[in-house]
Amino acid sequence: DTLQFEISEPSQILVSSQVQNVLCYGNATGQIQLQAQGGNGGYTFWINDAIGSAVNSNLGAGIYYTHVSDVSGCLSETEIISITQPSSLSLNLSSTNEIIGLDGTATAVVSGGTTPYSYLWNDPNMQPENMAVYLNSGWYTVVVTDANNCQISDSVFVDVTADLLENQVNTFLIYPNPAKENIQIVGEGKFIRIRDIHGKLIREMSFSNLVNIQNLCSGIYTLEIESGASLVKYVRFSKVE
Structure with missing residues (x-):
């Protein structure tokens, strides 16, 4: 008699990913979330050749290599994932002198981060624009916040003519x-x-x-x-x- 055997194989392990990029330059707020299907179950998630998890948090900007193995040791294809970050916030301040009283100004020019920006000066009126007006002579500080809640601050002196x-x-x-x-x-x-x-x-x-x-x-x-x-x-x- 002839014996017949049918040898089956599991389906290919397929991996999908969701990426959250870094919100503020230099921070570690990136995240990679992995989801697997196929294979024989019992998944192990790998990131940069180290055991990770389905949700990998506190990641900085960079390139990450991810794959998944199942209980049988079968591997998925490697996925290359890039986590990006915005450029660093830069703040330049300038001022014009007070000439006749309460007519000095201070101006903030911002670059980097994620627009739009919001402004808050520490003058008595707590002005919310990039230019503070009607200023006496003295030091003034502005806090700039971008769309991702990243902040930068600096101070400028308004002189008197x-x-x-x-x-x-x-x-x-x-x-x-x-x-x-x-x-x-x-x-x-x-x-x-x-x-x-x-x-x-x-x-x-x-x-x-x-x-x-x-x-x-x-x-x-x-x-x-x-x-x-x-x-x-x-x-x-x-x-x-």
Whole structure:
């Protein structure tokens, strides 16, 4: 008698993949998710010749070689997967001087990352545009956030035009500077404003030749004197304990 045997083989192991690219340059937020079918089941997932899992997280940008083996040791074809990342965020700041009071500007130019960008300046109005306007002299910081929530920040100084200071010195005189309790103003005006180094309004009052600063915290401030139709910003003064 003749015996007949039928030898069968399992179907080919087929692998599908889903890739999540890195969100921010240099981070490890990439992910490769693998799904297999065919073969004899009992799958083992391999990534770069090391045992991985069906979901491989915390991956940086780069090239990854993946394949799947089943319980019988049969292998799928190797799939080459690329995880990409956006370019690094770059931030350049510039400023224009304050000339007549509260007219300085600061501008942010951003590149890289993923558009669109959002902006937040630390001026008193927390301006949300790439250009902050109506600024006093002082340091200003902007935080830029891209579409993937990646952030970059930097600071820029808004200076005051030298001619303005010279004109002001000829008109008003304050002493002592630094001061602990009071500042004496030599000159006349209608209103006085005191702002901190970031331009935030701290106090506004009718003009007086004697200004009490006991309640101010130690630091650098700007004295603005409104005289007639013009706004005069005096040289900064320091409050000390």
